[in-house]
Structures are given as C-alpha cells and as structure tokens.
Amino acid sequence: MQSFAFDMRGIDIRYPHFAMENLNLALPQGQVMGLVGVNGAGKSTTIRMLMGLVKPAAGQIEVLGYQMPAQQVQAKYEIGFASDDMRLYKSQTLQWHMDFVHSIYPQFDQAYAKDLLKRFELIGEQKIKGLSHGQRVKASLLLVLARRPKLLILDEPTTGLDPVARDEVISELAEVLRDDARSVLFSSHNTHDIEKLSDQIAFLDRGKLLALQDKETYLDSWSRFRCQLPPGRQADITGAVSIRQQGQLAEIITDQNNHDFPQRLVQAGFTVLEQHRMSLEEIFVANVKRSR
C-alpha cells in the first residue's frame, strides 16, 4: 500500500467569489509536488485546508495519516509551513524565534539551525524589523527546515527573492530530496523553480484542477510545432490545444504529443518545419487559455 503525505478527496468549498468542487489531490510520500496557478486559483485555499485552518464544506483530508482539521495538532508537529505573507515578531530577534520554536518542537536541531544561519547569511541577534524581505523569507524557512518536518508546505517560497537568495533557498529544498520519507508541497508562480524540483505537477485554475501528473510525462506530452501548409489550407487537426495561423505558416500546440502526432501532421498535408519542447510556463499559459 502506498502511503500518502497528504490525500484530499471530494473537496467542496464555496466562498462568495470562489468555489472548488470535488477536488482530488494526493501526494505520495517522498515526492515533491509543485502547485501552479495564477493568483486566486485556489492555491492558498488548498494549503489552508491542508493546515487545518479552513474546513471544507464536504470531503476528506488526511495529512501524514491524520484527519484534518480534527487531528491538526498532532499533524502540525510534523508539518513545516512557511509562506511569503507570513511574518515574524518585529520586536524580537531571530534567535528568540529559534528558541521559541525549539521550545515547541523537541526535534528542532540547533546545530543545523546554526549551519543554516551561516548559509543564509543571517545574524541570530538581529531584530526581525531590520531584515529585508529576502532575509525575512529565509528566516521563516530556517525555522521550518531546522526541525526537519516530514511534510514541508511552502506557499510561494521564492516570490520576491533576489536570484542569489532564490538559489540558496532552492539548494536547501534540494537537500530535502535526500530523505525518501520527506515530502514537499510548494506553490509558486515561478514555474521555473517548480519545473526543476517537482516530481508531480498540479495545475489549479479557478478552483479546478486542470492537471495532475508526474512532471516527465507531463512535459513530454506537450509540444509546439511550426508547420507549413499548402496554400489556402486551414490548419486543423485533432489533439491541438491551440492553432495560430498566418498565411501558409501555422503554430500548433498539442498536449497529446507522441510518436505519431508529427506523422499525423504530415498525413494531414503539413510540412513540419520545427518541433519544440515547451517550458512549464508556456504550458501553463496554454492550459489556462484553453480551459477558460
């Protein structure tokens, strides 16, 4: 039996301007899931439900084997949560926060925390109010990483970070990959970070799950073709997500790319000039446009 880091089933939730219907989302233990979506897609709502802070109108949520929100206290001992809109106490130092977190979680590793301080170039004695945005984000992450939680939930961990800070954060996240008992869910609109680190990709748009697949299969299934058509022909082929045509040239995007898709293009009378893999960002845009 496969064990799940989290398992959400049949989730319904309804707000005045937002609804989620029958959402099913699960992450096998030891994997990294990237949650992609524009603002308002439902990423934060999903994360709040996983943290037990929002109770869905219907559906089951299990996190690390605990029922949410009923068993959230036990679950939260093993979840590490950080988000870009989370703040620490301005008037206190980072060291104060480290001691506070340590008093709550016995497994907080002071040695690892010291190590992270150095690598993130933070000073324990500095008050939070003197920190830049990047330093604040790194400080929150330090507090979470140093207790090695079984499940890391990171809401936009790299948003607003400069490239160097982002690289530091990403390399610490990569460290988590070494342990096959630890799982990560992170949301981002920086699809580049997600493309790199995720095993699973979940696409959310307007409360709907557009796709949930392992990254390799997913990236492979999308492709962009540049084709030349016989004069006067209208480009049309089944399996295309989008077709843009100008004169005899057409750009065709498909999410059903396999060995015979290029052949089908040829059979339809098109000359394939180029075939490109698509980045997650391009796929994201194409996917959202199609579903709307």
Next chain:
Amino acid sequence: MTYGLFLSATDKKPMYLQIVEQITSKVLLGDWPADMALPSIRELAAATQVSVITVKRAYAELEQAGVIVTQAGRGSFVSPHPDLQQQLKQQELAQLLQAAVALARQLQLTDAELAAQLEQQLQQSSAQSSAG
C-alpha cells in the same frame, strides 16, 4: 558536489537527456570506469537540484542503453560490458546517420543522391588520411 554534471535550464534539451548524455560521455571517456558505483537517485537529485523523477528517468534510459546496470537493493553501476565504449560509439554513429537521413528527407533528396554524397565524404576522408 554535482558529480561533474553541468545541467542548464536554458539548454533546449530536457534535463533528463542532459544527464543521460553527460553520464554517457563520462563513461565513453573512461572517467567513470566499469563497475563504478553511481550516486543514488536521491543523492544525485539533491546534488544537482533536479527532481527525483527526472534522475529516475535518466537512469532508466541509461540502463536501457546498456550504459549502467541497476541491481535491486544495491544501486546502479557503470556497465561492466567489455565492449561498452565500442557499443556506445556504434550507437552514436547510428544516431548521426539517422539524423542525416532525416535531413536528406527534408531536403527531398533521393536515396541514391544521399548515398552518393556519403560516398563522396568517404573518398575525401580516405584521400586526406593517405595524403597526411
């Protein structure tokens, strides 16, 4: 420690393919000798900051190509096959020829024309080596 792999997100090739090619060339060059233990999938993923599933796929392709062998519970090793380097070069040649054929089709050359061009290349090459 990235195990000497240099992966780039701006490379047009997908990450898994970059790993496959770079490990293959390490083996071809003999930098990674036969029977050498490869880093575990998770280890390599963490070191190169690439997802586990990507490294998994790269190892699967490498195994299929005969570059590495995986033993359940022990991990992956560079293939001990004595002709491995020869075999890999053969594969590379086959791929290049395949690409040449595809290009010729795009140029709408006949098979005879392609064969003639290949013949010409062969003659030039032997002429150069006898001259040098």
Next chain:
Amino acid sequence: MSNIFSNARMIKLLIGKDWQLVKKSLAAYLAGGVLVIGLMGMATPLLFNTGAILMITLMIVIGARSAIELVINEKKDQTLAFVLSLPVTPQDYAWAKLGANLLLYLVPWLLLVLGMLAVIVSSPVYNGVIPLVVLVSVFILLSYCCYLATALLTYSEGYTTAVMIITNLLLNGFIIWLLRMPAIHLTLEAPTASWNSTSLGLLTGGITLIIIVLLGTAALQQRKTSFL
C-alpha cells in the same frame, strides 16, 4: 468548550510568548504607576486629583496597548499565520489569547489598584474615597473586557478602537454619575471606607458584567471555524 486542557502545553507556551513580547513596555508602565501612586500619596488635593487622572489614563493605556499589540497587531503584522502553523487549533489559539490578555492586564491592574489603596490607607488621604476608586477601577476593567472581546472576535482595528472610544466616553459619564449619587459623594470625606448598599450593588453589578462578557467571548470563539 471541549478542549481547553487537551493542548495545555501549547497554550502555556503561547501565553509565555505574549508575556515576552510585552514585558518591557509593561515594566515601563508599572514604573510610571509607582510614580503616580507616589504623587497621590502626597495627599494634597491638587496632587491627589492629578494623580487620580494620571492613574485612570495609565490603566486605559495599558489595556488599549495590550489589546492592540497582542490581538490586532497579530493579524495586521501577519504573525497570525506563523502562530497558526504551530501545533495548535484556532480554538487553542483563542484560549491562549484570552488567557494572555487577562493575565497581562489583570496583574498590572491589580497591582495598581492595590498600590492606590495602600497609599490611601497609609496616608492622610480620606479613606472614604476607597469605594469611588474601586468602582472606577472596576469600570475600567469592564471597558477593557469589552474591547478585548471586540478585538478577539473581530480582529478589526476599527471596531476595537470604536469600542475603546465609546467606553472612555462612558467612563466620564460614569464618574460624574457616581459623584452625583448621595450614597457616594456624602461619604467621600469620611475617615473610613463606607461600603453601603449602593456601592456594593454597583461593584457586584460590574463584576457580574465582566464575567458575562468573558464567558460570552469564550463561547463565541468556540464557534468560529475559519481562521485567517
């Protein structure tokens, strides 16, 4: 109100955290309180009255700061997300907030009231003012409970400030109302505190209202299901 004690360890840690956040400013206020009590102890009518006004101000300021700093700012400064990511339920959090606020206001309040009473008893000030002092202090405590309840239930700075202003206006009215009561003002210059049925009735009424407000707040907090 099922689980006040099921997560007592975390509630205690959260209260301890709030104490650490306000201990410095609280110490400063209490130092101010000692000064003011000293002023009242000079026992001249001018200094006593000035001291009394300062004391009322101090009690209000401590209460307002505690409610703003510990409740409203937790949301405004976005530290709420951090606290709720810890192993607590939103209800545990609410209990901790209620506990921390009561503790961090009740203790200084009690110290100030006892200090005032000690000065009155040990100085030439007429002990007859004691019922007035106690009743005004209890009214301030009741006001505090009202805007604390507003803060805890709405997390809205606007509503909380509104309740603060209203209760402060009512306090002026309350003092004038008390002073006009024969049962109060006739005994002000008596050598001993004279508790009569009017003052005792007002005291009981005040304490009952405080308990009702607190229990009501706790009950309403239990019913909240969504936080953040």
